[in-house]
Amino acid sequence: MYVLEATNDALSSGATANVDQAADLTVHGSIGFARLGYALGSGDLNRDGFSDLVVGAPGDRADENPGRVWILWGSDSPPWRAPGHDALYLETRSWQTASSDAPHLANGDDYAYLGSGDSSALAARFGAAVAVVDLPPNVGADLVVVDAGADVPDAAEADGVRRGAGEVFGFFGAGAEAFLARPVIGAKPFALDLGTLLPDQGASGSIRIRNDATATARNLEIQAIEVTGDPGFSLDLAPSLPLTLAPGGEEEIRLDLLFAGAAEPGEYRATLVVTSDDPYTPRLAIPLTVHVREAFPAVSVNDVSFSAREFTKILRIENQGTADLTWTLDEDWYQGEPWPGWLTASATEGTTGPGEAAEVTLSVDRSGLELGTHVYTLYVTSNDPNRPSVPVMVVVSVEPLPDIAVEPSALEFEIRPGWNVTNRVQVSNEGDADLTISDITLSPETGEFYRWDPDDACGPPLTLGPGETCSVGIGFARTSEGTSTATLTLTSDDPDEPVVE
Incomplete structure (x- = not known):
């Protein structure tokens, strides 16, 4: 079995490499046909904050036990990182160099093994499958091992045994007491979006940090708080460190985040990193985001309808955007109809600031118009990037009237x-x-x-x-x-x- 760390050049270079030469660790099975690596799993079984590697070897028959599961304990400095110590020979259960049989560590210091203990089953396959799960009532990572060929008791059988029926074994990890006593860092919210801003517009938000462990757990010690990522993000009034939070979630600290603004539109990201003595989450990373959009005008207009007794109406051209709106009143370019002689406007162009509105007086002269309803479409053409030309329907009713x-x-x-x-x-x-x-x-x-x-x-x-x-x-x-x-x-x-x- 070959183990390659995430930083191994063979994984990132994209070039072809011989795995037996590139591997950081080579693990050798204890006997021939042990099928080491047939099943794999990982999890922190001993609750030390490091993931452990679980390797199934269903063909291993050392000591006449059919099948084994090896557990390689994780640590911050595994032996294969030391120069020359890049092989593990399971038949002697010791770390060794690739070129020497001299043991590097004593047996069992960095690994353990499990066997089914059933020496009578010829078809047993202990370790054919492994899984790291949380088995109740224990809390945390536990190990499940499948013995695919195990014989199991069965009174219905003539000899009281069901041959090769298979069996599943559960192994609890480290004690729950130590696990429950640890502090648990919590944050609300787990991600902070400061919204959508205009260029050079600032924003602020807050995140609350607490100790979510049970009331009987240890205090949580906050050791460092920093903001990394795009410029503009900062922490306002950072608390004095280190500080302690009692378990139970009742005590909390509030961290106020600031964004100073940015001139260029785009998405800006940063990370609030809180370092604590939570063994499972020593560095809590909370993503921070803000979106800066370009300032632009946004036109809004109303249709105009003249009743039979109305001769003037107001066309309201409103700027709902964040930049000046430059507009003109144009004839019906879509239908190719010129501006009618019976309709006049007090203004046909203008500039309207953000949040403001221009009021244009439209007047109608019904003389010469036939009885009935007359419709014409004006167009408000502007520098609104989303609605550069907006139609305005003008409806005029002509009925018999005194004069x-x-x-x-x-x-x-x-x-x-x-x-x-x-x-x-x-x-x-x-x-x-x-x-x-x-x-x-x-x-x-x-x-x-x-x-x-x-x-x-x-x-x-x-x-x-x-x-x-x-x-x-x-x-x-x-x-x-x-x-x-x-x-x-x-x-x-x-x-x-x-x-x-």
Whole structure:
């Protein structure tokens, strides 16, 4: 059996190599056809913090025991790392150099073996399969070994034995008391994502460290805390070390992490490393991440719908992004339709800052439009990288409406003192629906200006059908020289001119 460490050049170079020359350790079976390495497993069976190697040899018949399982104890300095000590001969159970039979270590110091103890079964295969698992009620790594050909007692058989039925053996690892007494470092959260930021924007977050061992376990000693990885990450107000945390998870320390910001977009990573005396996790590594995205504008607009009695509406162009939005109002390039003459805009271009909105007044002129619904699509073209051209649907309803007209728009009286002069204002309905005049006022209505009723007086209230007219009589009398003014006000249901002066 050949053992190669993870740092062995033969594993990383990609070049072809002879395994018997490249191996860090060569383990020799105790006899011929021992089938050493037929089954392999690993785990910390003796709870010393190092993984142990379990090797099955189902053909090993030393001492007349059919099959063996060898356990090579792990350590921080296994013998094969020493110069010249690169072979293990299991028949003498000793470490040796490849060129000498002189033992390097005494028997059993660095390994152990198990045998089935059944010397009568000819087909036994103890060690045909091995597994390192956690067998209750013990806590930690335990060993399971399969004897694929073992004979087992069976009263139903004539001789009381079921030949070659197979058997599974369980071997507990080190005592649970020592395992349960160890401190257990815990963290919440186990990974910290500081979110998505803009360039040069900072962020912060916190991680809590505690001793998650049972209440009867030892205290946890925090020996070192450091942050490694991309620049910008740092630990704010690091605690004084070493510090001790009692078991049970009730005591904890809070570590505040900072990210100073980065100019370039991308993902930034670091690791918070907490070193403690937890034998299973002496260096707890907590990944830290942050994403920096490029600042960009984001346009948001609304469709516009004009009811039959609406002539102006607001188109709101909002910038929901993080950079200035430069926009223009364009004609319908998709359908190839030019900007209609009945639609005007108070502005067709502009720049809107982040979080701000531009309000564009859209106006419609229904004269010349047929009755019904008219639809046109404007496009807001901008520097939004995700939505460079956004359609805005403009819907205009055209229905029969009244339309008030007043002639003349102003009256002038030139008289001599003592004269009394009258005139009239003609009111007509130039629309397609009835016009209702609800109020007529003259202000100020004094002894100089007064109203009089001609034969076709407008009322009010009065309804004028399409094409009909009425008159408002105005008189003026003055006994002295001078200038006087007054205002005639007409209120109606004309949708775009409800008040005419």
